[in-house]
Amino acid sequence: MRRPLTLKDHHHEQRIFGVRLVVGVFLVLLLTGILVSRMIWLQVFEHSRYTTLSDNNRVQTQAVSPPRGLITDRDGIILAENRPDFSLEVIIEQTRDLDALLVEVARLVELDEGDLERFEKRRRAARRPWEPVPLRGRLTEEEIARLVVNQHRLQGLRISADPVRHYPHDILFSHVIGYVNRINAQDLDNMTLDQQRDYAGTHFYGRTGIERFYEDQLHGQVGYRQVETNARGRILRVLEEQPPVPGQDLRLRLSMRVQQAAYDALGERRGAVVAIDPRDGSVLAFVSRPGFNPNLFVTGISHKDYSAYRTDHDNPLFNRALQGRYPPGSTIKPMLGLAGLDTGVTNWQRSIRDPGFYQLENDPHRYRDWKRWGHGRVDLHLAVVQSCDTYFYDMGFKLGIDNMHDYMSQFSLGQPTGIDLDSESKGLMPSKQWKKAFRNSPWFHGDTINASIGQGFVLATPLQLATATATVASHGKTVIPTLAGERQPVERTDLLLKDESNWDKMTNAMVDVTGPKGTARIMAVDAQYPIAAKSGTAQVFSVGQDETYKEEELAERMLDHALMVSFAPADKPAIAVGVLVENGRHGGSTAGPVARQVMDAWLLNDEGELDVPAVFSDTGPAGTDTPPSTPDDSDEDSQ
Amino acid sequence: MSQREFFRQMPGQTGASLSPGLAERLHLDAPLLAALMLLMLGGLTVLYSAGGESMELVIRQCIRFGAGLTAMFVLAQFPPRSYRFWAPVIYTIGLVLLMLVLVAGTEAKGAQRWLSIPGLGRFQPSEVMKLAVPAMVAWYFSERNLPPKLIDVLGAMVLLGLPAMLIGLQPDLGTAILIAASGLVVLFMAGLSWRLIAVAVIVVVTAAPLMYFFVMHDYQRNRVDTFLNPEADPRGTGWNIIQSKTAIGSGGIDGKGWLDGTQSRLDFLPESSTDFILAVLSEEFGLIGVCVLLIMYLVIVGRGFFISWQAQDTFSRLLGSSLIMTFFIYVFVNIGMVTGLLPVVGVPLPLVSYGGTSIVTLLASFGMLMSIQTHRRLISY
Structure with a gap:
């Protein structure tokens, strides 16, 4: 390789360097220009977009x-x-x-x-x-x-x-x-x-x-x-x-005082009490026992507590008043009687001879009265007072199931009452179509006869019984049980009887139920006001097949349910009560006193005197809590 | 003597004569020093905000500045010919140290960059090479006739390629590229033929995809992926660049005000006091602040070019221009990556970003530039 012995040409090198330096300066300016334009793009043209992004970062709603x-x-x-x-x-x-x-x-x-x-x-x-x-x-x-x-x-x-x-x-x-x-x-x-x-x-x-x-x-x-x-x-x-x-x-339209009385009156028994003011449908008490502690559920119930509730045979989570379907038994006899009167099947004068059973023509089957030897000669009044089954077998058969269904629906039986609570059970008021559709079976005369004493297919909730009773007390005006606020719309219309006097006559019969010869005489002892009532006893015909009970418990749970419907004061009703005591045996002696305590709590004041509370008013608490400053001073003067 | 040469030797035409006396005697270049000080002061202001009003951070940065300025002062005392003399020696030592790093280095963040020397603590040999490589290549060309022949170009490529490769193996791709670039700048300044430059550009453009698929590490590939599409993983790898652009863009023309940048103050912007400090500046001072910063950098780069132009021998010219061009490349790469123009490669914003040995190295390189400026003889030869 040849290497020329030339001196370094400094001027030439310097000239090359000078050119390159100029190119370098140009490059620096070019790249700076790129950076500046990028900045302008981001900070000027895209400014609002990035401002939004930045705000979204830091600001949270x-x-x-x-x-x-x-x-x-x-x-x-x-x-x-x-x-x-x-x-x-x-x-x-x-x-x-x-x-x-x-x-x-x-x-x-x-x-x-x-x-x-x-x-x-x-x-x-x-x-x-x-x-x-x-x-x-x-x-x-x-x-x-x-x-x-x-x-x-x-x-x-x-x-x-x-x-x-x-x-x-x-x-x-x-x-x-x-x-x-x-x-x-x-x-x-x-x-x-x-x-x-x-x-x-x-x-x-x-x-x-x-x-x-x-x-x-x-x-x-x-x-x-x-x-x-x-x-x-x-x-x-x-x-x-x-x-x-x-x-x-x-x-709420509920009264703490009445609620407490109903709760205490039921005691440790399983059952339900519903009290309604027939004047406006206000629900005064709504009790189902046993209950549960709602506070446990709020922040999350423990597994232990929950399974204790679930496995309890008394089923404390079950709302008996709203969803418990029970045969209403004799408690619907006053309503059936009104249906019989209005359709002309019977009247107050007509009477039958009761041998202790009822028999259809060409049928050997005897439908027995609760009184084995019979009530003797019985008219409608006495049939209600003594709860004569035979009279109602006869009348119910003549009335027919379709009439029975239509009239009972007016009393909210087999219909939702329209209470302001979800998941209400509408019970069951059977008809021929119902049996055809759901049981795929024709309607038999025996079905009608069973239904005419509130047995057979008929089922009602304690709430429905209270509502039906309140309807009797209000002479057919539609009663919609209401816990708070506005009434819910329902399909029922007011029940207009052809003879309005039948309301009072039936009420009289019901008052005699609590009289000396009536089935519910116990509940009216020393009452300061007339009580209209009808007792009922419902057979417990089946026990759930997959449930197991101890021997003595089984016996207890096979006993009849005790029922009582009542309203008071009979002449100017301000409370209607439906009571159910599971396996309570006799309506009159078990359910009656419960209903009485509930009525006392509502109708009597602290001194034990009759003091019918005013109808619920939206404007504010009425009754005992009303401040004495109201210009209603006439009472004070009279004292 | 050409006319230009004549004027250049006239008293009053030199930069040094603008500031006679003390600075001259201390071998410091007053205009350059003033511009650097101004930049550092501005940098500290931004750092105070970026670090969450932490005085501790600012003081530690000041200590680094002190160390850097000391290195600058010391290096300025040596005449350029001693750099030229020592360049091959330091370069060789640096090369050996780089190999040692690969064998016995300390690992940090998945890369071996540090060398622990008993009694001296840890240091990064790659920092030495940032100065040694341009000096070595400048030395190489000062021994040869310019413009360089092909064989000389290849020789230079080996000189700059070897350390770049070793650093790339650590792996520290960012530094490797910057060191290679500092050598390439010398090559360019020495008069590399335009034809070769064109060939090189074509080769790089075609080689880039191959690099991506066969050479790069996963984390490097991720960075490129993120660069190409940051929105693909906005909570993960794309987070930095999205937040950075958000900070810059939301700053607008006049910014949100000092200490009022929400992106950095509320911790949305990562690395806000180090690599992404420009985003803080852009958010708080807006486009105006960015322009002021760029002007400061341009003044420094301009002064560096001026010094290189005035330098009296090839070695000084090549070394000076390489150092100042590399400085500018730092600025460009950092701003480019923070604004989403370039992939995130971990290059700090010179003299503004917090920390790193890079501050000392950078100020040392300005010491060398000052040496070139202040050791000129009135008559060159």
């Missing part, structure tokens, strides 16, 4: 749940309220090691299997991201203190003080007020979009009873809060706030 409306009785006594409850929640997204955290927490506060089980279930259920998952409710002060001291080691854990529904009279109203419990994804799925928005911040949802039926009113409207958060979701400040609209308070 949070829902603020409205306080749930309170529930009171007609006198303003609180039946459902909101109490702060300190609960432990886990924000799963913030935890590092969930299992280790739970072990740590279990060392500080009591966590039972049920807590962990429910936590696990909620954790796996569909939920919003970053939404805290409740771990345990009802923390004690001591537990809170222990948690706070150790908070630095418990990342992802927080203690929240949420208002939680509380029922101060727990078991007393369990089957009428019902309860709320935690809202779940399924509840939200069943809502419209508007509703979902309203439940954005809500933790609880009305599950049964009044809480469910009036959920919309009690819930209120959600509020919003715009907050600035950092990248880890921590709230730094509140930018804007729209307060929630609190749920409406609900004043």
